[in-house]
Amino acid sequence: MRHTLILLTSLLIASLAFSQKDTKSFTLQEAIDFALENNRTSKNAARDIEAAKKQKWETTATGLPQISASVDYINNLKQQFDGIDFNNDGIIDFGAKQNMTAAASLNQKIFDGSYLVGLQSAKVFLEISKNAKEKTDLEVRKAVINAYGNVLLAQESIKILQRNIDVLQKNLNETTKIYENGLEEEESVEQLQITLSGVESNLSNTTRLKDLAYQMFNITIGLDLNSPSSLTDTLETLAIKNMSLDILNKEDNIENNIDYRIAENDKKSKELLVKLEKSKALPTLNAFLNGSYIGNSESFTFANNNQPWAGTSAFGVSLKIPLFSSGMRSAATQRARINLEKSKDDLTETEQKLKLQIASAKSDYKFAIEDYDNKKQNLNLAERIEKKNQTKFFEGIASSFELRQAQTQLYSSQQEFLQAMLDVINKKAELETVLNKTQDN
Numbered sequence: 001m002r003h004t005l006i007l008l009t010s011l012l013i014a015s016l017a018f019s020q021k022d023t024k025s026f027t028l029q030e031a032i033d034f035a036l037e038n039n040r041t042s043k044n045a046a047r048d049i050e051a052a053k054k055q056k057w058e059t060t061a062t063g064l065p066q067i068s069a070s071v072d073y074i075n076n077l078k079q080q081f082d083g084i085d086f087n088n089d090g091i092i093d094f095g096a097k098q099n100m101t102a103a104a105s106l107n108q109k110i111f112d113g114s115y116l117v118g119l120q121s122a123k124v125f126l127e128i129s130k131n132a133k134e135k136t137d138l139e140v141r142k143a144v145i146n147a148y149g150n151v152l153l154a155q156e157s158i159k160i161l162q163r164n165i166d167v168l169q170k171n172l173n174e175t176t177k178i179y180e181n182g183l184e185e186e187e188s189v190e191q192l193q194i195t196l197s198g199v200e201s202n203l204s205n206t207t208r209l210k211d212l213a214y215q216m217f218n219i220t221i222g223l224d225l226n227s228p229s230s231l232t233d234t235l236e237t238l239a240i241k242n243m244s245l246d247i248l249n250k251e252d253n254i255e256n257n258i259d260y261r262i263a264e265n266d267k268k269s270k271e272l273l274v275k276l277e278k279s280k281a282l283p284t285l286n287a288f289l290n291g292s293y294i295g296n297s298e299s300f301t302f303a304n305n306n307q308p309w310a311g312t313s314a315f316g317v318s319l320k321i322p323l324f325s326s327g328m329r330s331a332a333t334q335r336a337r338i339n340l341e342k343s344k345d346d347l348t349e350t351e352q353k354l355k356l357q358i359a360s361a362k363s364d365y366k367f368a369i370e371d372y373d374n375k376k377q378n379l380n381l382a383e384r385i386e387k388k389n390q391t392k393f394f395e396g397i398a399s400s401f402e403l404r405q406a407q408t409q410l411y412s413s414q415q416e417f418l419q420a421m422l423d424v425i426n427k428k429a430e431l432e433t434v435l436n437k438t439q440d441n
Contacts, residue, residue, distance in 0.1 A: 023228040028148050028238060031221050031231075035144045036137055038222030045129075045136040052129035056122035063115045069104040073302075096296035103292035110287055110317070113279025121272045128265045135258045138433050140220070145429040147217040149422045152235040154210035160414050161203040168196040168407075171390070175400075188393075188400035195404050199411070239421035242428040243369055247437065252358050254351055256436050263343075263350040270340040277333040283321040290314045354434070361431040368420070368427040375413070375420040382406075382413035 026034065036042055075098050109115055172192040178184040215225050223229060254260055291313040301307050322329070389406035392398035 023230055024223070025230045025232050026148075026221075027231075028145065028233050031148055031217075032141050032144050035140050035221040039140045039144075039220065040222060042133075042136055042140050043222075045133040049126070049129045049133055052122075052126040056126050059118045059122040062118070063109045063112070066107045067104065068107075070102075072101045072103075074099050097298050098300055098302075099294065099296045100302045101292055101294050103290065105291075106289040108287045110285040111282075112284045112286075113282040114276060114284075117272055117276045117279050120275075121269070124265060124268050124272060128262070128269070131258060131261050131265060134436075135262065138258060138436065142429045142433045143220050144217075146426055147213070147220040148231060148233070149235070149238070149425045150213040151210065151217050151231055152233070152238070153418055153422050154206055154213045155231075156235050156418050157206045157415065158203065158210060160418075161199055161206060164199050164407075164411060164414075165196065165203065168192060168199060172196055174394070185400075191400035191404050195407055235418065235421050235425075239372065239424045242425050243372070244428075245366075245369070247428075247431060247435070248362050248366060250435070250437070252355070252435070254354050254358075257354050257434065258436055260347075260350055260354055263347045267340070267343040267347050270336070270343040274333065274336040274340055277329065277336045280329050280332075281322055283319060285320075286318045288314075288316055288318070357434050358431075361427070361434050365424075365427040365431045368423040372417075372420040372424050375417040379410075379413045379417045382410040386410040 076096075172189065175184055175188050175192055179186060179189050214229065217231075218225055218227050218229060291311070293309040293311050295302050295307055295309045297307065386406040386409070389398050389403045393400065393403040
């Protein structure tokens with residue numbers, strides 16, 4: 001029996017150690033860093049940058065020498081005419097039953113306006129991909145902060161609700177004893193039972209919400225939905241840490257905002273489209289060098305050393321000059337210019353909206369800090385009021401209805417204070433996102 005107990009204890013300790021090892025713990029900053037590497041959207045944005053780099057080289061390579069080779073074999077199962085020996089040397093030069101051609105060619109662009117525009121477009125596309133990655137990382141960071149805060153909100157709510165239930169249960173037990181001794185009305189017991197039932201229901205719901213909040217957190221940072229994870233920061237610590245009015249005094253550099261840069265990239269791409277349409281009216285010049293060996297035979301002797309081969313080679317240039325397109329190129333250029341003008345207006349619109357967005361984010365953040373102070377004071381008052389009414393109730397001075405009002409007011413103040421702390425964290429994250437500023441930069 002003793003050995004069995006020792007074995008079970010060892011297995012339990014090992015199981016607990018494994019469980020703790022498998023659980024990932026995160027501070028908020030650790031969660032953000034983990035998400036920037038493992039969030040699926042962020043990883044795909046990084047892949048887009050790599051794809052843009054490959055596309056840039058792909059575009060560049062089209063203007064570099066292109067070499068190709070080919071080998072063609074033909075077996076004329078039914079010939080239209082007999083082979084011809086032009087040199088009377090017994091070797092069929094043309095019309096043989098079988099022939100093989102080995103050829104190689106080199107092509108090189110010398111001038112192509114579309115290619116030059118393509119090089120510029122590839123650079124802009126890479127810049128667009130990098131800006132998209134930065135935009136994604138900012139949004140992922142904000143999403144992690146929101147998800148982290150929601151978990152902490154649920155955890156703190158559960159702690160408060162459990163404390164409230166303990167107090168209510170104690171009050172209900174005392175009131176029930178007083179009622180049983182004939183010194184209190186039954187309504188007082190019922191009032192406390194109603195209040196306790198409501199708080200217990202809230203606790204059950206909040207517990208379920210905590211599980212959902214953890215799952216959302218896991219998804220946001222790139223973990224499996226049901227992976228065990230834990231958060232080491234507290235809601236109040238993060239709220240106090242994020243209370244800084246210095247960010248409100250920083251200069252608003254609209255051009256540094258990622259949305260502005262994305263709109264600016266769009267304008268650049270439209271400018272390049274205008275250049276592309278114009279370049280189609282320019283001539284193109286290409287050079288080529290070809291070489292081939294041709295062998296003819298009545299049977300398959302192409303692998304023999306004595307198989308005769310006839311060699312040919314050629315060098316040349318190709319100049320193409322667009323002369324007349326019935327106004328097609330002009331219409332395409334005008335259409336590109338119209339889209340460019342639209343992108344310029346979009347850039348101006350984006351700039352104006354960002355100014356308003358920054359002003360609104362600063363106002364919301366400042367209000368969140370003010371609301372935090374207000375809700376903290378209200379909570380202190382509600383706690384004192386509830387404590388006084390509880391004392392009055394057991395002294396027979398206050399009614400059970402008055403006590404329930406004070407308790408309801410306290411519970412509401414508790415949740416409002418938790419929400420105020422969360423708002424400080426989230427509003428700071430929103431302001432940092434629109435300013436392209438984080439705690440790390």
